[in-house]
Amino acid sequence: MVDKKEIDDVTGVELTGHVWDDDLRELNEPLPKWWLWVLYVSIIWSVGYWIAYPAWPTASGYTKGLFGYSQRTTVSEEIATANQAQAKFRQAIASAELETVRAEPELLSFSIAGGRASFGDNCAPCHGRGAQGFIGYPNLNDDVWIWGGKLADIHKTILFGIRSGHPETRDNAMPRYGLEQLLTKEQINELAETVLAFANNATDKAAAERGKAIFAEQCVSCHGDEGKGNQELGAPDLTDAIWLYGGTKVAIVTSISTGRGGVMPAWNERLDPVTIKQLTVYVHSLGGGQ
Numbered sequence: 001m002v003d004k005k006e007i008d009d010v011t012g013v014e015l016t017g018h019v020w021d022d023d024l025r026e027l028n029e030p031l032p033k034w035w036l037w038v039l040y041v042s043i044i045w046s047v048g049y050w051i052a053y054p055a056w057p058t059a060s061g062y063t064k065g066l067f068g069y070s071q072r073t074t075v076s077e078e079i080a081t082a083n084q085a086q087a088k089f090r091q092a093i094a095s096a097e098l099e100t101v102r103a104e105p106e107l108l109s110f111s112i113a114g115g116r117a118s119f120g121d122n123c124a125p126c127h128g129r130g131a132q133g134f135i136g137y138p139n140l141n142d143d144v145w146i147w148g149g150k151l152a153d154i155h156k157t158i159l160f161g162i163r164s165g166h167p168e169t170r171d172n173a174m175p176r177y178g179l180e181q182l183l184t185k186e187q188i189n190e191l192a193e194t195v196l197a198f199a200n201n202a203t204d205k206a207a208a209e210r211g212k213a214i215f216a217e218q219c220v221s222c223h224g225d226e227g228k229g230n231q232e233l234g235a236p237d238l239t240d241a242i243w244l245y246g247g248t249k250v251a252i253v254t255s256i257s258t259g260r261g262g263v264m265p266a267w268n269e270r271l272d273p274v275t276i277k278q279l280t281v282y283v284h285s286l287g288g289g290q
């Protein structure tokens, strides 16, 4: 045994008396006092915290703590307050005509804010975050409408969808001229040239001329005499150089062959009437509303 008071020669610090390998000795350097105090205070603090706040899981839940604090309650209260603030606007929108919602600045900005949020959640996957659209999914920012750009038109489109299967859906099927062999490949080629010629893009003027007769026979009932389209029938304007499925010759031949037929879901059972009105006003406000 080494004497307890033995001092290390090099550092001048007291030794603990532990010795390894004959001459490896341990200096006696206890934890600093301040450090220990911080530890003790933390322990006392944690016990207080366990008592005051929700802390420990129990078989049937958790210890609620003296203060009864709950983040869930706080959030619910905040939501309730926000809902109350919104209720006034929502009620007004519920009973107002769409034109009135658009005309009243407060209802308009409330609808645009709510409509934008709902659009991001429900419509952006198909129409794009900025409603810019993709092939087959129309751009909602421009003033070109397949089914109409008045508030009432947009409202109906959103409520019941397009070819959605809902009894009141917008619905119209372009014949599948190629798939069902209603027209020959040659005729379809000529028609595609005729359609391209509407925007002066025909590559084969003679074919475009020949296609005119077939167009008059087969296509005008939906797309109109001059190919200007018909919103009642959801038949797009073929002369405006804005294409749902593309304006290349290949895309146009495919449109005539397959008839296309885009599907948009009905929202009347998924979203409440006020949200659908907000969406209507929002889409209308994007730039192309009529």
Ligand code: HEC
Pocket (backbone or CB within 6 Å): 119, 122, 123, 124, 125, 126, 127, 136, 137, 138, 140, 144, 145, 146, 147, 148, 149, 154, 157, 158, 162, 234, 244, 261, 262, 263, 264, 265, 267, 279, 283
């Ligand atoms: C599953 C994809 C999909 C979703 C989701 C979707 N749409 Fe559509 N939407 C379409 C397609 C496809 C068309 C074009 C249908 C056609 O070819 O006539 C369309 C057309 C429209 C039109 C008509 C455009 C015109 O030119 O007449 C409006 C307005 C519209 N959508 C709004 C919305 C809104 C608002 C939402 C969200 C509540 C939404 N859409 C969600 C696929 C979708």
Ligand code: HEC
Pocket (backbone or CB within 6 Å): 146, 172, 173, 174, 175, 177, 191, 192, 195, 214, 215, 218, 219, 220, 221, 222, 223, 233, 234, 235, 236, 238, 242, 243, 244, 245, 246, 252, 255, 256, 259, 260, 261, 262
């Ligand atoms: C019964 C009505 C109907 C007839 C007849 C019809 N179409 Fe269509 N056509 C439509 C509809 C509806 C669409 C839009 C389909 C969609 O939105 O998915 C369409 C879309 C198109 C498109 C795609 C437009 C785009 O923006 O991409 C082309 C091209 C077209 N039709 C050409 C023709 C030609 C050529 C004929 C005659 C051979 C014809 N259609 C006859 C209803 C018709």
